[in-house]
Amino acid sequence: MTFDLHRTFLAPVAPAPSTRPALAILDETPADFPAREALLDAAFGPGRFLKTCERLREGRKPASGLALVAKDDEGELIATIRLWPIFAGGRRPALLLGPLAVAEHARSLGLGAQMIRASLARARALGHRAVLLVGDEPYYRRFGFAQRFTEKLILPGPVERARFLGLELAAGALEGAKGRVSAAPPIPSVTLPRAA
Structure with missing residues (x-):
């Protein structure tokens, strides 16, 4: 129940009916792979494998607990986000x-922002201290990303400098980077011994 504070007395106001579909942000599972790949193909096309950031992801797994998907009330995967372990110059973890992708029919729901906030909150809770990305500064600025954190960092390939952004989850985490x-x-595969 909400209250209308514009009146001289407090009166209960019925909540407005929601036009947004119900959705859930969940841990990505192996069963999500086909839908996730289809969503990324639709959002970025085959050129996504040529991007500089892909050089930092190839042959590696996302950071533990930081591969998320959003599904609607029918179980359709409508958004994906992953965070990957890297070193920001030297051995600074x-x-x-990225990539962050939202299905075209769900792009006006603010789902991209929800995915970013959920992944950053989880990264902070897991003890991670800094995040880098390549993306549109006007969009990512609202989450605290700024170019000043990456001014002295170099990616392993071409990138528009204005799109190379960083965020400190802990104060000073990128200072002097x-x-x-x-x-x-890469996380080594563990082969379990077979039972005799």
């Missing part, structure tokens, strides 16, 4: 955000 951004080592 950080995360790389300089040099090449590199991928964290």
